[in-house]
Amino acid sequence: MKLYHQCGHCTKWNLESFVDDGYGDGLILSPVHERRSNLEKHLAKVRKASLFDPQYYLPNSQKAKLHSYDFFPEVAAAGFSTSNFGLVARESARLCIEFQLAQDYEKIIIPARHFEQMEPKYTDLQDAYTVVPFLHEASRMKLSKDVILTLPLTSHMVENGDYRTSLLNWVTSYPEISGVYVIVECERNTKQVASESFLGAMLLMLTELRQADLDVVIGYTNTESLLYMVAGDVDITCGAYENTRMFSLDKFLENDEDRRGPKARIYLPGLLNWVQFTQAMDIRSKGAIWQQVYEETVWAEEAFAAVTEPYFNQPGLYKHHFECFSNQVDHLRQLSQVDRYKLLRVWIKKAISLNAEISDAAIDLERHGGGDHLQPWLDVLNRYYTSHLKP
Amino acid sequence: MLADSTQLRGILGGLLPGLNISSTPKASGQRVVYFCSFDPALVAGTKPAKRGQWGDVVLKVSEGIDPTQIAYLQKEIEILNGFKSPHYPRLHWNDIFSKDAAGNPLSHRLFVTIEERIAAKPLSALTASYRGDKAACALMRSIVEALDPLWSHPQRLVHRDIKPDNVLIRDADGAVVIIDLGILREEGAIGITLSHHPYGPCSPPYASPEQATNDKKNITFKSDFFSIGVMAYELISGDHPFLPGAKSLSELFDRIKTVNPPPLHKVCGCDKHVSDVVEKMMQKEPYRRHRTIRQLLSDLPV
Numbered sequence: 001m002k003l004y005h006q007c008g009h010c011t012k013w014n015l016e017s018f019v020d021d022g023y024g025d026g027l028i029l030s031p032v033h034e035r036r037s038n039l040e041k042h043l044a045k046v047r048k049a050s051l052f053d054p055q056y057y058l059p060n061s062q063k064a065k066l067h068s069y070d071f072f073p074e075v076a077a078a079g080f081s082t083s084n085f086g087l088v089a090r091e092s093a094r095l096c097i098e099f100q101l102a103q104d105y106e107k108i109i110i111p112a113r114h115f116e117q118m119e120p121k122y123t124d125l126q127d128a129y130t131v132v133p134f135l136h137e138a139s140r141m142k143l144s145k146d147v148i149l150t151l152p153l154t155s156h157m158v159e160n161g162d163y164r165t166s167l168l169n170w171v172t173s174y175p176e177i178s179g180v181y182v183i184v185e186c187e188r189n190t191k192q193v194a195s196e197s198f199l200g201a202m203l204l205m206l207t208e209l210r211q212a213d214l215d216v217v218i219g220y221t222n223t224e225s226l227l228y229m230v231a232g233d234v235d236i237t238c239g240a241y242e243n244t245r246m247f248s249l250d251k252f253l254e255n256d257e258d259r260r261g262p263k264a265r266i267y268l269p270g271l272l273n274w275v276q277f278t279q280a281m282d283i284r285s286k287g288a289i290w291q292q293v294y295e296e297t298v299w300a301e302e303a304f305a306a307v308t309e310p311y312f313n314q315p316g317l318y319k320h321h322f323e324c325f326s327n328q329v330d331h332l333r334q335l336s337q338v339d340r341y342k343l344l345r346v347w348i349k350k351a352i353s354l355n356a357e358i359s360d361a362a363i364d365l366e367r368h369g370g371g372d373h374l375q376p377w378l379d380v381l382n383r384y385y386t387s388h389l390k391p
Numbered sequence: 392m393l394a395d396s397t398q399l400r401g402i403l404g405g406l407l408p409g410l411n412i413s414s415t416p417k418a419s420g421q422r423v424v425y426f427c428s429f430d431p432a433l434v435a436g437t438k439p440a441k442r443g444q445w446g447d448v449v450l451k452v453s454e455g456i457d458p459t460q461i462a463y464l465q466k467e468i469e470i471l472n473g474f475k476s477p478h479y480p481r482l483h484w485n486d487i488f489s490k491d492a493a494g495n496p497l498s499h500r501l502f503v504t505i506e507e508r509i510a511a512k513p514l515s516a517l518t519a520s521y522r523g524d525k526a527a528c529a530l531m532r533s534i535v536e537a538l539d540p541l542w543s544h545p546q547r548l549v550h551r552d553i554k555p556d557n558v559l560i561r562d563a564d565g566a567v568v569i570i571d572l573g574i575l576r577e578e579g580a581i582g583i584t585l586s587h588h589p590y591g592p593c594s595p596p597y598a599s600p601e602q603a604t605n606d607k608k609n610i611t612f613k614s615d616f617f618s619i620g621v622m623a624y625e626l627i628s629g630d631h632p633f634l635p636g637a638k639s640l641s642e643l644f645d646r647i648k649t650v651n652p653p654p655l656h657k658v659c660g661c662d663k664h665v666s667d668v669v670e671k672m673m674q675k676e677p678y679r680r681h682r683t684i685r686q687l688l689s690d691l692p693v
Binding site: 123124136139165166168169170171172173175208211212213214 | 545608609611612613676677678679682683684685686
């Protein structure tokens with residue numbers, strides 16, 4: 001199992017963390033954030049360890065950087081429409097595969113369109129736009145690299161048993177692919193995923209995918225991806241900005257210039273959460289608790305030593321996250337599924353107790369920095385253990 | 392329904408001079424099947440000209456099928472002739488007739504195919520030879536290998552009618568020959584059967600749940616995996632997994648869709664791994680069956 005950096009704005013930070021600091025196993029590159037000419041300049045060893053996500057999620061996106069790729073549907077069809085793309089789908093597929101091969105990425109990704117609703121013709125549309133054209137071209141080119149299929153979903157699709165079954169039947173009907181690149185848009189008003197029904201359904205889906213002997217890469221994940229590791233050897237991601245840790249089509253629409261700077265947050269591994277930097281300073285003043293929630297890194301120490309509070313668009317706290325999260329993943333990945341469950345259970349229970357101690361110390365963490373997600377995580381894991389892992 | 396008759400034989404004999412029918416393995420139904428040959432002395436000047444050299448052949452005749460179906464069948468014949476595989480009978484010729492030899496219109500179009508006749512026996516007549524799990528697994532492996540070119544074809548073909556009658560064991564070398572590709576389907580194709588039919592084309596006792604519900608989207612090579620699993624279960628245990636207790640077609644389909652037959656190792660004490668492989672082949676949801684041909688082959692004991 002691997003930990004990929006989910007790239008977004010400032011891929012440079014992910015590159016530095018991967019190449020210079022040695023955190024993560026590769027990158028998932030993002031054309032909406034990086035022009036083709038830039039992407040082609042990455043070191044060969046980086047490209048070989050990385051995946052290129054062609055991002056056909058919003059095929060008529062007007063984002064300029066996406067338009068630097070001749071295979072992107074809006075460009076390939078000279079203005080994407082559902083009626084005209086079929087005419088150029090094979091050509092788009094050929095160019096996209098040739099690009100991924102020329103760059104020598106680790107695997108070839110077949111892109112897919114994202115539907116924000118429970119589209120009844122989901123599989124037919126994916127087949128028509130990308131899957132069948134890509135597989136035709138892949139077969140013609142006799143690829144030696146593994147081919148993985150993008151599976152962009154919503155939490156509703158994952159939670160609906162019949163819909164999930166139809167998706168599983170669909171992806172497992174292609175013996176030519178070796179895996180899936182799963183992306184889930186999970187509607188919520190919290191930064192951490194706390195829905196037990198969603199997380200439970202995700203674990204079931206991941207289990208079924210692994211049992212079908214499909215490799216699984218789960219993109220755009222936040223801390224909840226640690227839970228997914230209990231379902232087996234799945235590849236997960238870590239990202240800097242929030243929009244690399246939760247999927248939304250907004251990034252294919254929004255004007256980058258207008259983004260409002262959120263308050264800086266720091267990842268505290270003992271709490272399994274990101275906490276506002278100012279509140280982390282408060283916890284830091286309570287020495288004993290701090291020792292248990294914090295993992296020292298050069299990056300975090302620099303931020304605490306700085307005269308001014310760090311700003312959200314500075315790299316230090318993200319690099320701190322990459323290091324801490326990578327260490328947590330390293331702890332888990334060497335274990336069996338049962339032992340991953342047991343260790344995570346210890347971590348979550350400890351985090352719940354630390355949150356209580358923080359509260360007792362008269363620090364009320366704001367809603368996103370608190371521990372509301374932890375009990376649902378524990379419940380989901382315990383249920384999964386009972387149904388799937390318990391001897 | 393078409394049936395063997397003096398009249399039908401007369402029409403065919405007129406259209407194909409030199410026809411010598413030796414027996415009728417299928418006398419009625421969607422089509423009539425004859426074992427026959429052609430007298431080389433009587434074929435001159437009529438098509439197909441080479442039929443005098445074909446030796447023993449199988450002649451299949453269907454009636455009343457519409458042009459779309461005929462075009463579809465012709466496409467399948469073209470695909471099959473492209474295989475050049477020893478596991479499929481060679482298809483010599485096909486044509487459609489709307490008039491008899493005298494030029495009189497026929498009441499229904501006749502679609503005629505002529506294929507190589509292989510000296511072989513159907514598996515249904517040889518089940519006792521494959522009763523043990525080792526022999527059954529070796530046979531399943533041969534069937535999977537024989538079907539591989541069909542499933543791996545760029546048009547992702549599915550047989551849809553794998554059953555003991557359609558698996559021949561060649562007399563000369565015991566090799567598997569797959570016959571009766573009349574309901575071959577291309578995965579993802581719209582198909583020629585009506586979507587509102589309660590079940591799709593199949594032989595019900597060997598149909599997969601997705602065929603039993605005419606769930607066309609899910610009819611893939613894994614539907615054939617299911618049918619092979621049913622044959623394996625029947626060979627190894629001596630009992631069909633779904634037929635006992637089914638008093639009607641709808642009950643049979645209900646059982647296929649809902650009943651999990653008892654594991655083979657409990658029924659007949661066969662090897663647990665073999666039992667698990669067959670159980671996996673017969674999973675109700677296709678995604679729970681083997682995902683690739685290679686996986687199935689590697690799972691079947693050598």
